[in-house]
Amino acid sequence: MKELIRIWAFAVKELRTIFRQKRLLGTLVLGPFLILLLFGVGFKGGQVPIRTIVVAPGATATQEVERYRQAFGTGTFQIVDVTRDEPAARARLDRRQVDAVVVLPGDAFDTIYGGHQAQIAVLVNEIDPVRRSWIDYNTFVAGSGINRSIVTEALREGKSPTQQLGATADRLDARAQQLRADVEGGDAAAARGTIAQMRSDTALARALTGGALSSLETAGQSLGARAAADVVGRVNGELDRVDADLNALESSTDPTQRRQAAAQLQNDTGALKADGDKIAAIPAEVLVSPFDAKTRNVAPNEPRYVAFYAPAVIALLLQHLAITLIALSVVRERLLGALELFRVAPVSTPTIVVGKTIAFAVVGGLVALALVVLANRGLGVPAIGNVRDLWESIGVLLVAALGLGFLIGVVSRTENQAVQLAMLSLIASTFFGGFFIALDQLEPFAWALSYLLPVTYGIRNLQDVMLRGAPPEPLYLYPPLALGLVCYVVGTVLFRRQLRPR
């Protein structure tokens, strides 16, 4: 019972000390929220547009320039100027007035017809590797866009023969029907006339398949173009069969055989018509880009940038708060000389540690509550998980952070040292805790540091609970508890050593 009184004494003493300092109290609650608010208001998110100058050599046709401008201008590249003066454009790039200079090829057609790829040079003046990668990616996207537009255009040109082929196949099928009626009606003269017309159509159709194949070859080896070319090849076989049916009709005098040949002809023209229609119906865009990949987010929530980062900011602030408060409290106790009293008084080390932990956990919990409510109500940050999961996440984070802070307090000789170590943990958390940089982007050896930081677990758990509505994963729940426990045990051993007779 007396031990509980002592623990309570330390908890109340710390709480009174904090709540007595009104400025500190304001900083504790309002400070973190103002940081969160500023972040929410000030963070634009996304990537900044790439200010670009397009340099078109003198010989480039205006229509071509426009094509390039559209290809580059629709993405992240923001065309600020189109010029023929490359040195001037480069000078502006050197002065970092623009982010990229796109130099179009002067002899694109000659180069392509010469069997080589025409080069579009994208000059950048960038030392930020992340932004450099971003520009590389967008250059690739713009280049692919140009290629696709050229191929689509070529296909549109090649579509005329395919559409004519479809129309001819339809005509052949209609005439085959007529021919069958003529044959069955015994109208030999009419039949002969229809056969002549059909032979003319098959000849036209053969010519059209040649043209279509040629334009599809221009479209390259895309899956859509290859599929269309296969159908065109099949049409040729069907034309062969139609010609054979016509030959059989012409060479036979037996009415029964002629009727059978006419029926067969109608079947074959039917197949021809089906393939012809198929080719005519395929749009050029589908031939060039037969697959269209679109993402569909199955997450329960699609937060904005601010909402996504808010749980991470809360976790980081809570960790820093907990570490700083308990570390400074331990150091201050030592500097004040109070440890001398505790050495003599019937106060055990665990009593002091538990008492302080309770006090700062309560303060941390109150600040966490205030931050979550303010973020939710003030910034519209979702909090769709259940309250128990939320408190579990916050509790685990606080235990781990308080453990780490206690250890820092025990090993620090002065308040300055404690503050410096707390700041170091803050910097490490920013880089390695998954705050801005995903852990997957770090080398595996760096994960060791990541998983020694309470904030790594805190960010993951708070994002899961607040944004996904999912409970914290056990892998992110128990390790921070263990981390806090280890810190407490090591810290208590060292603290006891400081308290014992010497």
Next chain:
Amino acid sequence: MAGVIELDGATKAFDGRTVVGDLSFRVDAGTIVGLIGPSGSGKTTTVRMVLGVHPPDQGRVLVFGRDPRGFGVAQRQRIGYMPQHFVLYPELSVEENLDFMASCYGVSIFHRGRTVKRMLDLVELGHVRKRPAGGVSGGEQRRLELACTLVHDPDLVVMDEPTAGVDPVLRKKFWDHFRALRDQGRTLLVTTQYVTEAEYCDQVVALRGGRLAAFGEPDAVRREAMGGDVLRLQAAGLTRQHLDVVARQPGVAEVVPVGPDEIRITVDDAGQATPRILAALERDGLSAQNLSEYRPNFDEVFVRLMEQQDAEPGAPPDGAARRAAA
């Protein structure tokens, strides 16, 4: 009967420098023992050895008959300690500091309010009980610390310079408190730089350079320092011849002129020496205006002790070891 505190040849060194050397004394229950000595004489180290904060490198320290380093909750509960410097919490109010210390000693919430009020009344801090401890005067802070030391009603009260920086009026009040505590049966070990405060103690431990300079009741220490009782003789027409007459009397150890008509005479026993000296001077034709016992203050006593120690470095003055052993 075992003493509340017993030091037997206790020695403590830091970084090879002996801070307390071969210190032996005993404190009995219900007494006030003053640990006096200048800065750096080893008072605080001695106190810390008594509290079990510093283990002795040699010798033995016993408190309540046990090594204080092994004290459990029950033994610690019997000790009240007032450190040399203010170590309470400046942001907390006077009352809250007292409440905290009472809780540390396990005073239950039902009794705490009453206890705190009683202690505040005792040290006369009721009027500032709501003020932050950092905002009250130095004297009030010392009183608050005293209240914190006594809040759990300890048997042994150890105070390291409780009156340092305290004005004389308040110092007197402090000593009144201490005597009242002693009268209630408590044992007090008090260090002080104000050697005159030794007068208020039942026993005095005088330290010099970490070693025992004197130990005993104040009068005994005074006698020890001065070499016996001191008499003050005032007479008109004192000559060298009269001084020789006095010096030749049995039991006279020293004759020191302090003015044209005044001398101080150190004797073994003032009661026996006084009539002999008066008779001898009359025989010599001198009529004394006044011959009375002189009680040098403890500043003077302490200076004499230091001078004796300086004359015999490393050795306690004659009698000190004997008395300490006793």
